[in-house]
Amino acid sequence: MTASAPGFEQLVLEAGAERLPCVRRGPDGGARLLIIQPLLEEMNRTRRLLAQTGAALATLGVVSWLPDWPGTGDHAEPDFSVTRARAAAADAARAIGADGVLAVRGGALFVPEGVPALLFAPAEGAAILRDLLRARVAADAASGAGSTMAQLEARLTAGEALDLAGYPMTAALADALRAATVLRSGARVVALNADDGDVRLDGPPVWRQSEPEAAGALAAALACEVAAWLGR
C-alpha cells in the first residue's frame, strides 16, 4: 500500500483475460463500488474529478475500484475496443464482488448486467463519436488541413484510421460506438446541469475542459449521491 492517503492502493486488477491498472480507495469492509470511467480523451479530463470522488466516498464508508480500460490510460498501445471494455467491466465487477457501479459519461455504455448502476451524466456512443469528429474538424481547420464531417466519415469508411483526440478511430470502432446505447431502465441517473435524470447536480463539465477546473464541490456532491444510493 502506498502512503499518499489512508486506504489508497495502486494495483493490477485481474479481470477475466485483462490485467487492468487500478486505483483502490476506501476502508476494508465498506460497500464495494466499481467506477466505470469515461472513454478515450474524456477519461483523462475526468481523472481528477473521479480521484476526488473516490476520496470523498472513502470517508463515507465506500471502497471503490477505478480501473483503466484496455487500450486506454496507462496501457502502452492505444487500442480501444467497445467489446473488450464491456467484457472487462463485467469481469471487473465480478472480480471485486461489486455492490454497485458508478458509470460516468461514456462509461454508461459498459454497465454490466445484473449489477445495480448509478449513471453520472451518461453519454450515448453516437454523441461521443460526433464530439470527436467535430474536434477533428476544428483541429484540421486550425492546421489549415481543412476537413468536413462528411469527408472524415468517408475516410473512415474507406478503411483509414483517423487520429481523433489522440486515439486511433477505425470504421469498426466508429460503428461499435454508434451501436452502443445507454440502458437507463433500472439505473439511477444523476444529471449534470440538466433535468433529464433522477437527480440534478450543477458544476463544471470537466470532460470538456482542456484544463479541467477544480471541482471539489461537484465531487463531494456526487460522492454523497453514490453513498446514499448504496445505503451508506
Added chain:
Amino acid sequence: MASKAAEAGVSADGMVRAVLRDVLALPPARAAALKPESPLFGALPELDSMAVAGVLTELEDRLGIIIDDDEVTAGLFETFGALTRFVAEKRGA
C-alpha cells in the same frame, strides 16, 4: 447554470458568453470582455479542438437545437460575433 426554460429569454450574446465561460472555465471578467470582433479559436488557449466540440454540444443541449454536420466550419469559431450570429440565426429558425 440555468435550465432551458429560464434561458429562453437570454440573448444569443448572453447564451454564447455563458457557454464559453462554463465549458472553458473562463474567469467571469474575461468572458465579459469578449467583443464581437474578439478572435476565439487560436486566440483563447482554453479553446482547443475538444473544447470546440464541447461548446457546440452545450449550445445544442441548452437551446434544444441540432447543429448539422455541414454547419460545423472553420469560420464558426473565428470571432465571438460569428458564433453569436450563428446562434441567433439557429434560434430564429
